[in-house]
Structures are given as structure tokens and as C-alpha cells.
Amino acid sequence: DTEVTQTPKHLVMGMTNKKSLKCEQHMGHRAMYWYKQKAKKPPELMFVYSYEKLSINESVPSRFSPECPNSSLLNLHLHALQPEDSALYLCASSQEGGLAGSTDTQYFGPGTRLTVL
Amino acid sequence: AQTVTQSQPEMSVQEAETVTLSCTYDTSESDYYLFWYKQPPSRQMILVIRQEAYKQQNATENRFSVNFQKAAKSFSLKISDSQLGDAAMYFCAHNAGNMLTFGGGTRLMVKP
Numbered sequence: 627d628t629e630v631t632q633t634p635k636h637l638v639m640g641m642t643n644k645k646s647l648k649c650e651q652h653m654g655h656r657a658m659y660w661y662k663q664k665a666k667k668p669p670e671l672m673f674v675y676s677y678e679k680l681s682i683n684e685s686v687p688s689r690f691s692p693e694c695p696n697s698s699l700l701n702l703h704l705h706a707l708q709p710e711d712s713a714l715y716l717c718a719s720s721q722e723g724g725l726a727g728s729t730d731t732q733y734f735g736p737g738t739r740l741t742v743l
Numbered sequence: 744a745q746t747v748t749q750s751q752p753e754m755s756v757q758e759a760e761t762v763t764l765s766c767t768y769d770t771s772e773s774d775y776y777l778f779w780y781k782q783p784p785s786r787q788m789i790l791v792i793r794q795e796a797y798k799q800q801n802a803t804e805n806r807f808s809v810n811f812q813k814a815a816k817s818f819s820l821k822i823s824d825s826q827l828g829d830a831a832m833y834f835c836a837h838n839a840g841n842m843l844t845f846g847g848g849t850r851l852m853v854k855p
Contacts, residue, residue, distance in 0.1 A: 657841060668834055668845035669788070682841060714786055720841075731776065732843055734788035 629653075630735035632717050638741045639707065647702040647738045649717030658700040659732065660692060661716040669716055675700060707742045714739055745770045745839050749846035756825045757854050763810075764820045764849045766835030772796075776838045777811070779820045782848075783831040791833070794818065827853050 630651045639645050649658065657676045661669035674682035675694040689711075691703040700717055714737045720730040747768045756762035768777070779791040794802045794811045801809050806823045822829055830853045835846040 659841075659843075666832075666848070668848055671842065674841045676841065716788060718788075718843075730838060730841075731778070731790065731793055732838075733790065734780075736785070736787040739786075 630717055630719055630733055632715075632735035632738050634738060635736065636739045636741075638743065639704065640743050641707060641709075643707075644703070644705045646704065647715055647717075647740075649700040649702075649719075649735055650698055651719040651733075651735075652698055653719065653721075653733070654697075655719035655721050655733075656697060657720045657722060657730065658694065659718040659720075660700070660702050661718065663714040663716055663737070673702075704740075707740075709742050712740055712742045745772075745837050745842070745844040747835055747837050747844050747846040749833075749835055749849050751849045752847070753850045753852065755852045755854060756822070756829075758825055758827060760825055761821060761823045762825055762851065764822075764833055764835075764851065766818045766820070766846055768816050768818060768835070768837045768844075768846075770816070770837060770839060772839050777809075777818045778836040778838070778843075779807070779809070779818075780834045780836060780845075781829075781831045782834065783828075788834070792820065822851075825853050827855060829853050 633648045660672040663669040672686045673692045678694045693701040716737045717735040718732040720732045775796045777794045781789045792804045808821045810819045832848045837844045
């Protein structure tokens with residue numbers, strides 16, 4: 627089973643709202659990722675969690691706050707977003723983290739389509 | 744830094760025919776994987792095929808196969824017997840550490 631689930635599928639929020647995106651995997655993977663994808667562009671890495679610790683933050687604005695409550699769950703808390711943050715947010719997971727990631731395969735969830743008004 | 748280049752923004756193929764999508768990459772790593780992901784309009788990124796850099800044999804998955812030329816840093820995807828369901832964006836990707844670097848994507852259209 628290579629399933630990564632994400633909720634919600636769609637989210638519309640105002641610039642003053644606080645919302646959260648959720649990602650879950652039950653494959654025993656130890657690395658989890660958040661990507662942002664704009665239309666007709668490849669995904670851009672935002673955060674990487676390896677063994678439940680934040681290992682990579684690609685200079686993401688603080689209005690995006692990741693959280694990894696346990697090895698199966700990954701959240702992305704959103705606050706005071708801008709319209710330009712509207713995008714598809716993809717979660718992924720892989721078996722290993724850290725240096726072993728070079729030979730790792732990332733499996734993606736279906737994404738959350740976020741619209742910021 | 745790793746870079747991945749897909750030189751074909753769009754490709755078109757007749758149903759049941761064969762099409763090849765191109766990808767070149769640059770890396771300083773000696774051990775890595777290469778991937779092709781498919782993203783249909785439903786938007787989920789689906790793993791199509793992967794190639795381990797240390798393996799000389801080209802990977803195959805049913806109608807999908809790759810032509811991996813390590814010295815030339817080339818990694819093309821061949822789709823045989825194209826089906827309407829193959830229509831999607833295809834992304835080539837390279838893995839270094841936890842960093843997955845994507846190419847710009849190729850939109851494949853399948854004509855009935």
C-alpha cells in the first residue's frame with residue numbers, strides 16, 4: 627500500500643483566517659514533505675521532516691507553520707495568507723530520511739487545492 | 744546543485760502509438776535515483792517508473808520503459824501503445840538526499 631491521504635481536498639480562506647492542512651500515511655515511512663505547486667509548474671519543496679524532526683525549511687514565510695505530531699501525521703498550519711499563496715499543496719512521504727534519502731522514493735498524496743481570497 | 748531539464752513543453756501522440764519524452768539532468772552525486780511522475784488533471788502525482796543510477800539495465804513497467812544513459816545524463820521515457828488515460832503532465836525528477844528536483848514538465852496529449 628503506497629497511500630498518502632490529504633484533507634481537505636479543497637479549501638477557501640480569507641487573508642485573516644487560520645486553517646490547517648492534514649496529511650497522513652501508514653506505510654511506516656520516516657520522512658514526510660510539503661510541496662507547493664502553482665498551475666503548469668513543477669512542485670516546489672517547502673519543508674522536510676525526517677524522523678519527526680524538521681530537517682529542511684526552504685525559506686518558507688512564517689505564515690506557513692509545519693507540525694509533525696507523530697511519524698504518521700504531518701500538518702501545515704496557515705495564518706494570514708496572501709492571495710499569491712493560492713496553489714495546490716502536496717504532501718509526500720518516503721521510507722528513509724537524511725542521507726539515505728538519495729535512494730528513496732517519494733509517494734504523493736492527492737493534494738489540497740487552496741484558494742486565498 | 745542538481746538540475747533537471749525537460750526540453751519538450753508539449754507532446755502529442757496518436758492512440759496506440761509510441762511516444763518518447765526527453766529528460767536530461769546534472770548532478771554531482773554518484774548514487775541516486777531518477778523518476779518519472781505522471782500528474783493527470785485529477786492532480787495527484789503518480790509514480791510511473793524509477794531508475795537506480797548504479798543499474799545499467801533500463802527499468803520497465805508494463806508499457807513504460809526508460810532509456811538511461813548515465814554518461815550523457817539522459818533519462819527518457821518511452822510509452823508504448825499509448826492510451827487515452829496516459830494524457831497528463833509528466834515530470835522527470837532526480838533525488839539527492841531528501842531533495843527531489845523536478846524538471847519543468849511535459850504535457851502529453853493523446854489523440855483518439
